[in-house]
Amino acid sequence: MTRIRLSSPSQIYQATRISSTYARGYSKMTSASAAQPNTLTAPEPTVVNRSHHEFDKTLFDSLLSRRFFFAPAFEIYGGVAGLYDYGPPGSSLQSNILDAWRKHFIIEEDMSELDTTIMTLHDVLKTSGHVDKFADWMVKDAKTGEIFRTDHLVEAVLEARLKGDREARGQAAVPEAADDDKKKKKKKVVKSTAVKLEDATVQEYESLLAQIDNFTGPQLGEIIKKHAIVNPETGNELTDPVEFNLMFESQIGPTGQIKGYLRPETAQGHFVNFGRLLDFNNGRVPFASAQIGKSFRNEISPKQGLLRVREFTMAEIEHYVDPKDKRHPRYAEAKDIVLNLLPKEVQEGGETTLTQMSIGDAVDKGIVDNETLGYFLGRIYLFLTKIGIDPKRLRCRQHMSNEMAHYASDCWDFEIQSSYGWIECVGCADRSAYDLTVHANKTKQKLVVKETLSEPNVYDKLEPVFEAKAFGMKFKKEARNIQGAITALDNDAMTKFKNALDAQGQAPVDVEGTEYIITSDLVKVEKKTVTEYVREFTPNVIEPSFGIGRILYSLLEHSYWARESDVNRGVLSLPAMVAPIKCLIVPLSNNESFNPLLSEITSKLRRAGVPSRVDASGASIGKRYARNDELGTPYGLTIDFASVSKRTLTVRERDTTDQLIGSVEDVVAVVADLCNDRLSWKQACEKLERYSGVQDTE
Amino acid sequence: MTRIRLSSPSQIYQATRISSTYARGYSKMTSASAAQPNTLTAPEPTVVNRSHHEFDKTLFDSLLSRRFFFAPAFEIYGGVAGLYDYGPPGSSLQSNILDAWRKHFIIEEDMSELDTTIMTLHDVLKTSGHVDKFADWMVKDAKTGEIFRTDHLVEAVLEARLKGDREARGQAAVPEAADDDKKKKKKKVVKSTAVKLEDATVQEYESLLAQIDNFTGPQLGEIIKKHAIVNPETGNELTDPVEFNLMFESQIGPTGQIKGYLRPETAQGHFVNFGRLLDFNNGRVPFASAQIGKSFRNEISPKQGLLRVREFTMAEIEHYVDPKDKRHPRYAEAKDIVLNLLPKEVQEGGETTLTQMSIGDAVDKGIVDNETLGYFLGRIYLFLTKIGIDPKRLRCRQHMSNEMAHYASDCWDFEIQSSYGWIECVGCADRSAYDLTVHANKTKQKLVVKETLSEPNVYDKLEPVFEAKAFGMKFKKEARNIQGAITALDNDAMTKFKNALDAQGQAPVDVEGTEYIITSDLVKVEKKTVTEYVREFTPNVIEPSFGIGRILYSLLEHSYWARESDVNRGVLSLPAMVAPIKCLIVPLSNNESFNPLLSEITSKLRRAGVPSRVDASGASIGKRYARNDELGTPYGLTIDFASVSKRTLTVRERDTTDQLIGSVEDVVAVVADLCNDRLSWKQACEKLERYSGVQDTE
Structure with missing residues (x-):
């Protein structure tokens, strides 16, 4: 068995692979982006009142950094590529997303949660295939030793030459979005020079680029030689491509004889515990295990912020089913959900046109392999849109035959569109019985389900x-x-x-x-x-696998906009469910007479399950609200002198900046209902009076 | 500056160090264990009805393994010492403890949460002192190469000789508990032989043992030579002690030039982000950062299950204060809490007698250094007892002068008593301005607070x-x-x-x-x-640091007991707040007529925030309840034919096995209130009728 699932690392970590091939479809996707929302499933936003400025990546990045959503790790030491720390709002957002995930999947479906070690014994990852195959190809500048990921470099150089050719021919550039999308993937943007190429050469380059993800290292080496590709910065020749294993290696214990790796996925931790998990579930399938935790990939040259990192949080489900019966008891709940599908046949025909189709239809037509896979596609869709991912910028792309491991029966990626293009954020694969079989063979442990037959x-x-x-x-x-x-x-x-x-x-x-x-x-x-x-029988495994950092980043992009009145100040329209802070309390001033009420409200909110934050800084009310719009805080409560004398409170909604007024008790109750999704803002407006006493400006 | 906080690894990771010196006080502690509970603070248990069997470690371990609370990692590959996987009940318990921690500390006190990387740049840990000093001393068998932790081996051998001497003199053995407590710490239990020693030798051994934690490696080497200590198994000589750094090392990126370590604590991730954290908190102290995450220690030879592991979850708080003003605004809430204190003066006098004292008194008398430290001691105590740690088996031990880093002004450990003795589970130290100062000096970044003076x-x-x-x-x-x-x-x-x-x-x-x-x-x-x-000014840092695995394990021991009727079946009396499953639903049989009600109840409970589990296995009701007693599930709901016809439900309480009956609506409401700590079982008994129709036996 020489070909295994992990034939290239871009295939192994389905959850967070950036699909470079299909990201090229970006420009074609604009029509799909403008498609009708899925009326059946897209949650109706409570408030839609956003101005439609162009997405300004610089302002957006500045907001995330300024408000400490995240920042390069060890920044004061100069940082290291691909390692990021989450600050308070980023951490809270992440922990709220994970909490929603735990409720949506683990609790709702009674999954068996695991917390297995990050440090993993060599033998386990040898069996799974990671030790031999979890690698990327790298080349070095023969003189300076600078390191490149081979496929990225070849791609960048050939694209630069094609661009130079178009310039020489006086042709229009590739549309901005698609071009932009491509460039951001490269280690370096390679500058193009206006040099005309032979027509045959243009055709050859285009053909090479179309297949770039499928070349082996030696093939990439030949392309480098044949097309005289050098380090674009120095002009120096490149060494032959060599494999670089992407796992961080270490030694367990003091002997130097026990080799360990930081896990590249949490999945193997599930599989080696299968026997105990089966016992815990009374010996019967179907059941699912689930795990949230850090995984690690020692990327050759990570760029793209949170989208390609060396340490990341994953949430993975392994759902064990009878290979002869892949129905799902709750399939009926998912089958009417309509998804933006990009089936493999469409892609293999060179297209990226999306098909809107219900899961039921897709399963009936054999586009999605089985009910259980379809069920999870639906559940993933519901989760992503519930936490605030824009359903119009979400598509479900099937792996093509050459992308998929030989044993897998089907695999779909949820890709989310952001300024980086279409990014793979969740993978959902049917891994068949592969993993359990290889571990069972290696360890001589029976990893099987025993079913008493009604007839022998x-x-x-x-x-x-x-x-x-x-x-x-x-x-x-x-x-x-x-x-x-x-x-x-x-x-x-x-x-x-x-x-x-x-x-x-x-x-x-x-x-x-x-x-x-x-x-x-x-x-x-x-x-x-x-x-x-x-x-x-050895059960088959359906694996939904989530790259949390990628989802978090995409969600931030989807939530970001700016008001007409001040384009430099952003607003993050995060749903209350995941917002880092649900409610901001703003006392008019530092006057001590506000303190008793402040404690009362804080503690009332806490008891109602609404974490709040007090901003008692000297800044104006408007400035304080603007600061919290940037943090994505959906509701703000103002305490003024009337609050003390008449026990009234005003509540401000982030997206509309509407303000309502009512008694302390009523307002706290309304805010608790709003934050716990029991009330929409429209309904809140019917419960409390409109207020216009305090202006929402600086 | 040669002496730093981390002069020995047993000092650096305050949260989970096993205090070997003071664990010897075990036998003396029996009186303290029997002391009056702290009436002011100990939460009154809802139900106390436990039989008082001896704690049977074998049965207890069997329960934890059988129910998959945790198990050796990669067990089917033979496992590796010091690495454990948490199964479903262990994971849920851990995640509930962490959830309680997040609410008790982060949300309640509006701390700034962080999620910083595990993979840490060499330079950061060089500055903090870990690269040079975070090491243990090891010796090898000169012939076989077997590795020992030096202090543990010397201790074991000398103790075995003293025991042999007592046998030769016909003296009684050291009391079981204390002896047991010591042995478990050793890599191997060294067998004693009845050989009488010179009186002077006995005295010398005892003196060496009393100071064992304070010897340097070379000093231990001299002791080995002087007292002819060899590998007790082979009789071979030992090599000189060499330092073994306890951090897992790896390379970041493909160049081989960027060295990284898995963090041994989360604290450094807070300190390097101090500038951004200060900004986030409007430039003012006091404020606190908090982080929950995995840390790693490559122990030389870990034993003792979850108490000494190579990968563990920590929860750390860094509270930044003005060095000139260590008051705390909420001190009044903590000052009346009474703790079992073991101050340094008592220990330095060779005693381990506990003093019951309020935090206020301890601060006033200068036993606890300052109000903020006292406040956190109180908050830690409240947290531990709230999740179910027995307050009578909890003590607060102060570090002695020679244990504490030179810059620290005070340090206390919360030690929890279990079958392993008194184990350090939470540390609470005043780290002064040390960490921020060394990072600021190294990076030339100002890590200071600027305070506008009212008078220049x-x-x-x-x-x-x-x-x-x-x-x-x-x-x-x-x-x-x-x-x-x-x-x-x-x-x-x-x-x-x-x-x-x-x-x-x-x-x-x-x-x-x-x-x-x-x-x-x-x-x-x-x-x-x-x-x-x-x-x-550079703020001082007060650091409460929690070893979650140690707390979890201790909590399991404190919760464990067995009914008189069946000592082989355990009960885990975990509080509902942290119980892995809050509520078990038991349909009388697989009869399909139960299904609609089953779905209704499950979904009602979920909406009320009570995760439940259905046990529809064929086992008898009694057996199913017994299984869930072992999982610590506090409440069980039985669905029988009367439930369908009359819409009634019975609820069973785990510890008393009392059963109550009422309408579906009433019972669900009562269970939700019970699980959310709004009702005690006693109060529940007043709301619902007593039921005795179904027997709680097999």
Whole structure:
């Protein structure tokens, strides 16, 4: 078995791979972006009142940095590419997303949660294939030693040459968005020079670029030689591509003999615990395990902020099903959900046109492989849109045949559109029985489900009968292993073995690479009738796998806008469910008479499950509100002198800046209902009076 | 500055160090254990009805393994010492503890949450002192290469010799508990032989054992030589002790030139972000940052299950205060809490007698250094007892002078008593300005608070005035560094520098290890009157640091008991707040007529915020309840035919096995109130009728 799921790292970590091939479809996607929202499923936004400025990445980045959503790790030490720290609003947002995830998946579906170690024994990742195959190809500048990821460099150079050719021919540039999308992926933007190419060369480059994700390292090396690709900065030649394993390696304990890796995914931690998980679930499938935790990839040259990082939070589900029955008991709840689908046939025809289709139709037409996979696609869609991802900027792309591991029956990625293009944020694959099988084979542990059959299964089977003593005399301590290998032969191999014994009086058997010749005096193969009362099977695994950092970043882009009145001040329209702070309390001034009411309101909100924050800084009310618009705080309560004398409060809604007034008790109750999704702002407006006493300006 | 906080790893990770010295006080502690509960603070348990069997560690361990609370990581691959995976109940328990922690500390006190990287740049941990000092001493068997932690081996061998001596003298053994407590700490239990020692030798061994934590590696090496300590198993000699750094090391990126470590604590991630955190908090102290996350220690030879592991979850708070004002605004809420204190003076006198004292008294008497530290001791106590730690098995031990880093002003450990003895589970230290100062010095970033003074501060100061041109001509590119070093001289050093210039016409200055001679034509030192309108200071840091795995394990021991009727079946009396599953729903049988009600109840409970689990297995009701007693599920709902026909439900309480009956609506409402701590079982018994129809037996 030479080809495994992990044939390239861009395939292994489905959840967060940036699909570079299909991101090229960006410009074509504008029509899809403008498509009708999915009326069946898109949650109706409570308030829509956003101005429609162009998305300004510089202002957006400045907001995220200024408000400490996240920042380069060890920034005061100069930082390291691909490592980021989340500050208070980023941490809260992340922890609210994870909390929503836990409720939506683990609690709602009674999944078995796990917390397995990050530090993983070499042997586990050797079996899973990561030690051998979880690598990218890198090349070095032959003189300076500068390191590049090979495919990214080749892509950048060829695209620059094509661009130069278009300039020389006086052709229009590729549309901005698509071009922009491509450039951001490269380690360096390679400058183009206006040089005309042969028509045949243009065609060759375009063909190479279309297949760039499919080349092996040696093939990339040949392309580099053939097309005289050098380091664009120095003009120096490049070394041959060599594989670089993307796992962080370390030693466990002081002996230096136990090698460990930081896990590149949480999945293997589920699989090695399958036996215990099955016990915990009373020995029956279907059930699911779930885990939230950090994983690590030692990227060659990470760029793109939170979208390609060396340490990231994942949330993974492994749902174990009977391979003969991939129905799902709650399928009916998902089948009417309409998704933007990009099936493999469409892509293989060179298109990226989306199809809007219900999950039920997609399963019925065989586009989505089975009900359970369809069910999870629906649940993932509901989760993403619930936390605030724009359903119009969300698509569900199927892996093409050459992208998918040979054993997988189907795989879909949820891609979210942002200024970086369409980014893979959730993967949902049917991994078949592959992982459990390889771990079972390696450890000789049975990782199977036993099902008591209502009617026994009767069939004929070839079975070896050994002359135990003679066998032992001949093969000594190897005897047991050889007998095991013969017993383990499948039906075809056993038939061949029997035929050879019958015909030649001897037959070869392979035991972990060594061939032994077995003579017919040592073993006979007999046909026996087997009556099975218990069916044993290795379950298949459906795996929804979430890259939390990518979802978080996309959500921030989707939530960001600016008011007409002040384009430099951003607003993050995060749903209350995930907003870092649900409610800001703003006392008019530092006057001490506000303090008792301040404590009362804070503690009332806390008891109602609404974490709040007090901003008692000296800044104007308007400035304080603007600051919290940037933090995505949906509601603001103002305490003024009337609050003290008449026990009234005003509440301000972030997106509309509307203000309502009512008694302390009523306003707190309304805010609690708003934050817990029991009330919309429109309904709140019917419960409380409109207020216009305090202006929302600086 | 050679001596730093981290002079030994047993000091650095305050939160989870097992205090081997004081654990010896175990036998003396029995009186303290039997002390009166703290009436002011101990939460009254709702139900107390436990039988008092001896704690059976074997049965307890079997329960934890069988119910998959946790298990060795990669168990099917043989596992690796010190790495554990949490299964479903362990994960839920942990996540509920962390949720309670987040509410109790982060939300309740509006702390700034962080999520910083585990992979940490070498330079950061070099500055903090971990690269040089975070190590244990190890020795090897000179022939087999077997590795021992030096202090543990010396301790084990000397104790075995003392035991042999007592046997030879016909003396009684050391009391079981204390002895047991000691043995479990060793890598191996060393067998004793009845050999009488000289009286002087006995005395010497006892003195060595009393100081075992304070010896350096070379000192331990001398003890090994002097007392002919060998590998007790092989009789082979031991190598000299060498330091083994406990951090897992790895490389960041493909160059091999950027060294990283897995963080041994989360604290440094807070400190390097101090500037941004201060901004986020409007530039003012006090404020606190908080972080929950994994940390790593590559222990030499971990034993003791969850109490000494190589990967663990921590929760750390760094509270930044003005060094001149360590009061706390909410101190009044904590000062009446009574703690079991073990102050340093008591320990230094060789005693481990506990003192029950209110925090207010301890601060007033100077036993606890300051109000903020006292406040956090109280908050920690409230948290631990709230989640179910037995207050009688909780003590607060102060670090002795020789345990504490030179810069720390005070440090207390919350130790929890379990079958392993008194184990350090939470540390609470005043780290002074040390960490911020070393990072600021190294990075040349100002990590200070600026306070606008109500009255300006006027004072005289010596300041250098440079002849810039001549200085530049003479020192070229070093000029700037040298001027910086001169400007940075403190008042005493500047006075000396000036005196030397005045007297000899020249003075030396040290710039990062290189001495330059500065002549008086290049610089003059003048006295200037400074008027400061802004006070700049480096805040002090109070650090409560929690080892979550240790707390979780201790909580499981404190919650465990067995009914008289069946000592082999355990009960875990976990508070509903942290119980992995709050409510079990048990349909009488698989009859389909139960299904609609089952869905209705499940969804009603979910809406009320009570995660539940259905056990529809074929086992008897009694067996199903017993299984869930082992999982610590506080409430069980039975659905029988009366439930369908009359819409009634019974609810069973885990600890008493009492059952109540009422309408579906009433019972769900009562269970929701019970789980959310709005109702005690006693109150529930007044709201619903007693039921005795279904027996709680198998």
